[in-house]
Amino acid sequence: xxxxxxxxxxxxxxxxxxxxxxxxxxxxxxxxxxxxxxxxxxxxxxxxxxxxxxxxxxxxxxxxxxxxxxxxxxxxxxxxxxxxxxxxxxxxxxxxxxxxxxxxxxxxxxxxxxxxxxxxxxxxxxxxxxxxxxxxxxxxxxxxxxxxxxxxxxxxxxxxxxxxxxxxxxxxxxxxxxxxxxxxxxxxxxxxxxxxxxxxxxxxxxxxxxxxxxxxxxxxxxxxxxxxxxxxxxxxxxxxxxxxxxxxxxxxxxxxxxxxxxxxxxxxxxxxxxxxxxxxxxxxxxxxxxxxxxxxxxxxxxxxxxxxxxxxxxxxxxxxxxxxxxxxxxxxxxxxxxxxxxxxxxxxxxxxxxxxxxxxxxxxxxxxxxxxxxxxxxxxxxxxxxxxxxxxxxxxxxxxxxxxxxxxxxxxxxxxxxxxxxxxxxxxxxxxxxxxxxxxxxxxx
Ligand code: SUG
Numbered sequence: 001x002x003x004x005x006x007x008x009x010x011x012x013x014x015x016x017x018x019x020x021x022x023x024x025x026x027x028x029x030x031x032x033x034x035x036x037x038x039x040x041x042x043x044x045x046x047x048x049x050x051x052x053x054x055x056x057x058x059x060x061x062x063x064x065x066x067x068x069x070x071x072x073x074x075x076x077x078x079x080x081x082x083x084x085x086x087x088x089x090x091x092x093x094x095x096x097x098x099x100x101x102x103x104x105x106x107x108x109x110x111x112x113x114x115x116x117x118x119x120x121x122x123x124x125x126x127x128x129x130x131x132x133x134x135x136x137x138x139x140x141x142x143x144x145x146x147x148x149x150x151x152x153x154x155x156x157x158x159x160x161x162x163x164x165x166x167x168x169x170x171x172x173x174x175x176x177x178x179x180x181x182x183x184x185x186x187x188x189x190x191x192x193x194x195x196x197x198x199x200x201x202x203x204x205x206x207x208x209x210x211x212x213x214x215x216x217x218x219x220x221x222x223x224x225x226x227x228x229x230x231x232x233x234x235x236x237x238x239x240x241x242x243x244x245x246x247x248x249x250x251x252x253x254x255x256x257x258x259x260x261x262x263x264x265x266x267x268x269x270x271x272x273x274x275x276x277x278x279x280x281x282x283x284x285x286x287x288x289x290x291x292x293x294x295x296x297x298x299x300x301x302x303x304x305x306x307x308x309x310x311x312x313x314x315x316x317x318x319x320x321x322x323x324x325x326x327x328x329x330x331x332x333x334x335x336x337x338x339x340x341x342x343x344x345x346x347x348x349x350x351x352x353x354x355x356x357x358x359x360x361x362x363x364x365x366x367x368x369x370x371x372x373x374x375x376x377x378x379x380x381x382x383x384x385x386x387x388x389x390x391x392x393x394x395x396x397x398x399x400x401x402x403x404x405x406x407x408x409x410x411x412x413x414x415x416x417x418x419x420x421x422x423x424x425x426x427x428x429x430x431x432x433x434x435x436x437x438x439x440x441x442x443x444x445x
Pocket of ligand 1: 017018019020021022025028029053102104107135138177181250252253355362363364366369
């Protein structure tokens, strides 16, 4: 049975803004308080989805969440009408209000960890929504993320959903951003690589000093257990704490894999040689390509600024691979030259395509952050909610929907505008119809 990898891209929500909420994420901090353009952000994301669809890939759409999150504001003691709650929260702390308005669910690489059926003990596709416990604004995501995942992958014959790990930093889990799967072809048993930033229960182990390590070893192990992965096929590797302290807040900012290719920076991991050896020994298949990028070729700072590694490597229908990169990689000569040499070299990557996802990049989200990968065989693909798979018609519909509902300018001050809440709910209500999701949002229940 033929298997494919489907990218489910996060549709940017109507409250997309720059609030400087993510310590350790350079772009988020440096663009704090800038004005955002939610309409453009959503259209940029849709354009990337459409381009991948046009390249012959199967492309999915992952719905955004309800923001402002009035329920969280109520839980924090703000009372009265919706308008009063928004005003009181803004008065108490614009940052608390901004956290409850963040459109951060667009980065669906952080939505969940997914293990394809070829890897799991019960041969189902397993999903665990990430708890995102390290950042308050992101910790608001997992419950609704699960609702949406279940609305997209409903058939219990094929799909298994787990509750997100306990909401505590000991089990801090950032989903697929710290998870890479290497395999000969998507339908074959693969090696699942879990990258963590620190140990929660052992203070003697290495850890970053300046910025937080969001993912713990214990969380990664829990996910592998829940998904029924064989120890023969799972690899746990620590991220180099020194690069976390330079702004590499997720592993997908410094490494990217696809099938039998791993593109990684030489400073990405601790004990790289042992890691490479372990992957080699656990991988079944023909040739593995470890494409190492040295500091001399691309410095960590350049990798963080251009998001060279937050690219998508995709397999096209002729089995060649292409790399989907942000514009920043075209604008930086060294990175651009590196990419040209990469596609000219003897490895499966033969093409590079650049995309403008700048509205997302300004919050530290490149092309790879915007997508959740789900490898599916034919029967599983048939069982996916078809309304969430991109077609020309769905693309046109979503463009019309964005143009009808989204603003083209948003400042932190605007987040207390009760009209924005109404606009956002109206838009999402319509979206659940378009994507046939049912009542996944609290305001609909
Ligand atoms: O969690 N930015 C996100 C970016 C996530 C990128 N994802 C991956 N690398 N997979 C984060 O730091 C910024 C929000 C703000 O500051 O307004 C933010 O949440």
